[in-house]
Structure formats: C-alpha cells, structure tokens
Amino acid sequence: MTKIVITVGPNTSTPESWRQIIDSGADAFRFPASKFGVDVLTDQAWSVAKEADGLGAKLDLLLDLPGSKTRLTNDNGFPLDPQRPVRVAFSPEEADPRLDPPRLGISGGGLDEVAVGDVLVTGDGEEALAVEAVADDHCIARPLTSGELGRRRGVTVSGRSNASESLTAGDREGLETLGAAPFTGVIVSFVESAKTVREVKESLARSFGNRPPPAVIAKVETAAGIGAIQEILDESDGVLLGRGDLLLDVGPIEFYDACRSVLKAADKQGVPAIVGTQLLVSLSNTWLPNRSELAYVSHLIEKRVHGLMLSTETTVGKHPTRTVAMLSSLIERYGAESGRLPLFRAS
Template sequence: MSSDLVRRRTKIIATLGPASDGAHRMEELCRAGVDVFRINFSHGDHAQHRNRIAAAREAERAAGRPLALLADLQGPKLRLGDLLGGTIDARMSSELRLVIAASSAEPDTVPIPHPELVSSLQLGDRLLIDDGKITLIVVRADGDTRICRPLAPGRLSSRKGVAAPTRPIPIPALTEKDIADGRFAIEQGIDYLALSFVQRSTDLSLAREVFGERIPLIAKIEKPAALDDLESIVRHADAVMVARGDLGVELSPEQVPIAQRRIVRASRAAGKPVIVATHMLESMIEAPVPTRAEANDVATAVYQGADAVMLSAESAVGRHPSAAVAIMDRIIRAIECDREDTSAAAHQQAPAASTADACARAASRLADDLNCPLVVFTRSGASAQRVSATRPGQPIHALTPSLPTARRLSLIWGVSADIEPEEPRSFDDILDAVTRHEAASGVQRFVVTAGYPYHSDNSTDTIKVVERR
C-alpha cells in the first residue's frame, strides 16, 4: 500500500520560533503534519510566548483537529562567570583555578557562581565547557578551589555553559525562572510541561508539588545521572524525552545510541509515551533536503517504537520549517509501511500489571484479529494511552468529552481524537455515541473499549464488537 494512503501513527513535534511565528505559518506546519507544538522557554519572554500560544490555538481551529502545546522549561543551566578580559587561552600545560565566584580579576582563574558544582568536584572529574568544546580535568583540590588542566588547547569565554558528566550535581531541579514559566504556561492552557536536566525521580515529585497533579510532566533525559535512576524516573513521569543534545555533550558519541535505545525500551515497557528529540534533520536548518543519515536517524526512532519525533532548530529558526515537517512525515509513513519490522515495537511491553492493562491488550488483539478499527471512549485519556501502548496494527479512534484530553492525545502513538460533548451515563450511551461518530466512516465493524464506572481514570474493563447492519 502506498505510504501516502496510510494514517501516520508516530507523531511529529515542531518547535516554534522566529521561522514559524504567526498563525499562518503554524497552519502551514499543521498541513505538513505537525501534531504538537513545542514552546522553548529558554528563549523569549512571556509576551512572546502568549502570542505564540494564541497563534497556535488559531492554527488548531483552522486545522480542524486537536493539537497539543508543550512548554519546555529551561532548567538549571550552569554557566561560567565573567573571566578577566572575557577569555582565557588554555594550553595543555596550563593549570586553571576554578573558584566559587561570579567574576574574577586574576589570570588563569575560572569563576563559577555555583558552589554546589565546584564543591562536588573530586580528583579525576571532568568538566565540559561550551557544549564539550573544552574539557578540564581536576588534578587537585585547594580548599574550595579546584585546580584543573585542559585535555586539549582551547579558548574559554565568559558565560559559557558548563557540565560535570562524571558526577551528579546537587542542584535544585527547578529554578525560580522555571517555576514562574511553568505557572505561566499552565495559566495559558498548555498541555504538557517538559522538565530539563532531570537527574532523579524526586525531581518529578518536587515539580508535582509546585505545579500540581493535573499537568502532565515530561522528563527530559539529558544527564548521565538520570540513566542511573532511569526506571524510577520513567515510573514517576507522564512521558519521557530522549534529549540527545545535552545528553550527547555529556556522553561519548558511541554511547548516545545505546542510551536512546535503553530509554525508549524502558518507556515502552512502562507504557509511557516517549519522544526522540534533537538534531533529527539538523542539516535542514539551511538545506532543503536532509542527509540520508538523518533520514535513517528518524527511521531508527520509528523502528524502536517512539511515540513522537521532534524538530528543534529546524522549525524554530531554519530556512525550511514546513519542508522539514513534510519530509519527516514522509519518512515516518514509509517506515510504518514496513510492518514486519515496526511490529517488533509491539513486543516491548511488560506483562499487564492491572485489569485495565489486560483489557486494553485484549481489545488491541481482538481488533487485529478482526482487522477492524479500535474506538476508545475516554475521559482522562488513560484508556486510549493504554491501547496505544500495545501498538495495535489497526487505527485507534478516541472519543472524549474533554478538549484538553483530546489535545493531550495528539502526542500519543496511533491515536486520533474527536470531541463527544455528551457525557455518557451508561455503556449503552457510549455505544450510541461511538456509532454516531463512526457512521460517516463507512466502517461496518469496530471494537469498542471503555471503562465503567466511566468517571474512574483506571477503569478500562469493557470490550464490545459493534457490527453495523
């Protein structure tokens, strides 16, 4: 079957920025295939974000389908202070003094205004400066000062980013900026909140205390420390992102694909949505077509079973944002037609942990056996997400009375959502609503699954085959 005739299951996230600002441009991205818009709170102010959110909702109305908005918080970004003269030329034989300070008036002294970072460094630890362009090794301690040598010559500049991949840093999971940005995003009706530099599951617990239980949290895995607590982080998160940009700085290149596969597998086994992000079609920031290696990178994420793949600079500041989305859409469709290989993603789940999980799996198997669509009636989205986690070979159509739920389901693999404004009082009401919505599709048979009592979030327990005469 032609890939153009197949409904795409893996979702596409596009980051908004100057290249994609305005409702008209966002409508173009929707037509090209965007399911979720990402707003990067590392850049811009609240006025800009408010305008982008309003434009995205306008594009959603024009598209005639729910779209999710994802607010990506900056996180605790560690940076150097101000160097004497603005730069230091580090030679192989240089000894540099790391001091706890916002600035320095002495040569060969590197100020770092983060006491928790400097104090945690021990003999042999590595310090990465400016996205890994310069690596310093701690050779000894002198009180609160650390003496370092560069692994290779290079130039240090004021305010560049700094990371310590060999040691978990005891820094707060949320900065004051993150808290203000997160609360603003929630007030604006954002659908997902992504937390940067998550190191442990307790970071998510803190975020829930600050932001409440209602907003779904995405844990961005971009620190080696997070890999040490991966299963617990996945368990506590609502979704997971493989943030390969910063992860690639702190891990050696050959370790990044191994980490990606492990994160995707852990998320899939737990039934949590997982996003693969960063540098997917990087060359399209300038070029009108991607490299073949980039196409293969997108394909790998699809084969591994990711719920979504994400564009960053390609759609935010690139020269061809709509083309990047369209090409990503084409790659995904082509790979999803390779059923023999993509079906392997269905076997990554752990055994059913509850009646609801078992019913979702049974409904999925029944739809595959009968070669007919699945229709899930869901209030919170949990039932549709459970069915999606089984990776059925048939379309998943979710009906919900909740617009926020329909929007959140835009991120979930294989799910298309519609609004059913009538709240059902019984399973018969659910069947009536499903039959009414499916009438225009021409489908004669479909599998319906839902929960009863309907207002319980963990009640997926009913399956029925509906055959229209």
C-alpha cells in the same frame, strides 16, 4: 503513528509560519523557556492555538522548563577563532567580541572549578575551547573550532558529570501561573528522580484546581537520570530523551547504550517517548538530509517511537517547513499505527 514535535523559534514565530508548519504535518509545538519568560510563551501559545483551531488541527502545546544550566551570556552570534583566546568570566559579565581578548560571561555558575587542560564544550557539542589559564574570576580558553557561538548556548566541561538542578525558583514560579495557560504538557529538564515529577504534578494540581492539568514529560539527559529511569517512568506521563545534554554527560562511547536503555524501558512500560533533537539538522543547510540522519530517523519511526522533536531545524534552520514535510513523509512510509493513545492531548 509517530508524532512530530517542532520547537518554536525565530523562523517559526509568525502566524503564516505556524500555518505552514501545521499543514506540513506538525502535531505538537514546543515552547522553550530557556530564553523567554513563561508569560511571553503563554501569549505565544494562545496565538498558535488560535491558528490551529482555524485549521481544524488539534495540537499539543508543550512548555519546556529549562532547569538549571550553565549558559554563555552572548545575546548575538559570537565568532570563534583559534588564533584569538577568549576570556570566560565565571559571572554573568556582558559578552563582547570586540575586546582583546574577546570576552564571554556565564549564567548559572558551574565553571569555577575548571583547570588548565579542561575542554569547554558548547551547545550540543558544536564548538569547543581548551582552558589555557585559570584565575579566581575567569579563565582563558583557546577555541578548538572555528565557528560562531549561537545565542546563550549551554557550556559544560568535557568528561565531567553535568547533573543540574531540575527545578529552579523560576521554574517553580512559572508552574504556579499555568492555570490559565493553554499548554497540554510540561517538559521538565534534567529529571533525575521521581520526586521531581511528583513536585511538578502537585504544583500543576494546585494551579488547575478541578480541571485536568497538563501532562508531565520528564526530560532524561544525564547519567543519573538514566540510572533512575524506572522510578521516573513510574511517575511520568511521558519521557523526552534529551540527546544533546546526554551526549555531553555520558560521552560518545556510552551514548548509544544510554539512549537505547531509555527507549527500551519506556516501551516496556508503555510510557510515550519523544526523541530529540538534531534529527534532520542537515536540512538546515542542504537540499537532501544526511544518509545517517535518514537511516536513524527511519529506524526510530519503524520502532514506533511516540514522538520526534525538531529544534535547530525549526528555530533557526533555513527550511523548517520542508524539514517537517520530509519527516512527515518518512513517518507515512515507515510508520505504523501503534494502537496507543495520542501523544499527550486528550482527544
């Protein structure tokens, strides 16, 4: 049966919210380390585990290591207005929408080769800015959309390959400290070779000693990762299809084929596959989900995908519990016992 993976965020950060989410059908909690340290997430995972034990529920607790990704520096919402070009510094300068022009910085590098005419795309493609001028340490970009940038969104150059470093120094340091953590799985971002998976497994083996280490889930989200999918599957305990960054890397026309190739390869090899994200994101603001979301999610369930991962729906969405309940009902209606092992947690 397809499992539900929820991402912990502001709207799912209290024991009451965890209990409601678990009661609604969640099978796994994902803790993203892109905005918080591994030590903070470990404490939170222990708290979630305690609530799950009280309910008699067995949860997978998944730590998501972010890898290297270019991110904007705004700690709060940042308004975009096509009438107001934005100064984007190529360094981690503090964001300030009150300046003229408004200012954003970046962390992680990666924009120093932009050119006039390039389009900067943020998040999973929600907002975009067109580069109008370039200097040594910044560019001036005009918003092509009206909206509000979420906190520390990723930013990429449209049409350019966005391959990133799978493991940063921070990721490696975090792996060495997991020996006393409750995580049952570690998600590794931007995996493009089996070598990365082996390195993570070796690090976890050192941390856990004689105890079984967490499963290693390779997040495939670039064209290079797609090209190496077979060797990645050979080494991984599971694979996460990271559709957001994959769309930015391969473009909208190649996107479906890229997704299909990962799922077909995983199914053929019997490796658990999770699909994320923005699966029922319309429920964050509407009463009923979009028809296209309903159709695709039901299709994935019918195809016996191992896991479906919610992100925006449970981090900042207005109705996280109702969204999980809706997904649980769809799984009950269209799912079938696959005869495979549970997602990652040992029974």
